[in-house]
Amino acid sequence: MTRxxxxxxxLTKETIDVLVKCIKTGMYYEQSCDLADLxxxxxxxxxxxxxxxxxxxxxxxxxx
Numbered sequence: 001m002t003r004x005x006x007x008x009x010x011l012t013k014e015t016i017d018v019l020v021k022c023i024k025t026g027m028y029y030e031q032s033c034d035l036a037d038l039x040x041x042x043x044x045x046x047x048x049x050x051x052x053x054x055x056x057x058x059x060x061x062x063x064x
Contacts, residue, residue: 010038011046019043 015036022032033040 010042 015038018036019032019038022035023029027035029043030040033043
């Protein structure tokens with residue numbers, strides 16, 4: 001039996017850097033997600049994860 005391989009996560013340092021930079025300059029979340037090539041729904045899911053678990057790999061979002 002073979003395992004399905006999932007696609008790579010978009011939760012990368014580069015994506016986080018783009019999001020944080022855009023949001024800090026005053027852009028709306030939706031616009032920031034577009035520039036980071038990320039869906040707004042994914043962004044909201046990451047934000048909920050941060051609030052729920054204080055996930056260390058998403059730490060920059062706690063600054064928003």
